[in-house]
Amino acid sequence: MDALELLTSRRSEKKLAEPAPNKQQLEYLFQSALHVPDHGKLNPYHFIVIEKEGLAKFEKLLESVVDEFDLGEERLRKAKSIAYRAPMVIAVIAKLNEEIKKVPTWEQELTAGCATYAMQLAAKAQGFDNVWITGPWVNGSELRKAFKCEQQDKVVALLLIGTAGEKLERDKKILDTDSFISYLE
Structure with a gap:
């Protein structure tokens, strides 16, 4: 799959089964995350892999x-x-440093979001499916404590990864971009 095909065909898959990425495949996900735009080279993220007994x-x-x-x-x-929707979950925590005026926290948070998306694409490129969830789940006190979040940190993603149990054949959508684009003249 070439890069443009990957970028224009990625879809969320909610029902995932084994296999999940092995250690080497997981390393590609993290290497992809570490190469996203990162103003100030802050690496404002931390990843927590949850699988096997950790799912309980x-x-x-x-x-x-x-x-x-x-x-x-x-x-x-x-x-x-x-x-238990997927054999592997990767929690992505934006490790925000409010003291760095050159790189505001919103920009650090975007970097953590880009890291999440890079992992999604790296997973898909290796044949794995995934879905990125948030919702009220990411704000729980016990969850944040287990993930060693500081007060300013944000859980930006719970990335569920595995192999789609039922591969839905979807038509490749060519989306209309006109309503999203304008030109400054």
Whole structure:
């Protein structure tokens, strides 16, 4: 798959199964993340890989979010489903440094987001599917504590990675870009 095909065909896949990336394949994901634009070369991110036995702990952390924010029974069921929706989850934490005036925190957060997207593309290039989720899950106190987040840090992604159980054949969409583009004249 060439780069343009990869960029224009990436889709989120929510039902993922084994296999997940092995150690060498995972290294490509992280190398891709470390090569995104990064003003000041701050590396404002940290990655936490969750797999195998870690998924049970991840489930408990998601359930604690439901309790903390009183999200109800439906979200409790969803917490269980998210924890085991993929054989691997990579949490991406934006490690924000508010003291660096040259690189505002919003820019550091964008770098962490770019790192997440680079990992998505690197996974897809190696034949793995994925989905990036956030929602209320990323704000839970117990989850943030388990991920060793400082007060200013933000969990920007829970990246679920594996192999699509049911590969849906989708037509390649050529999206209309006209409404998103203008020219300064």
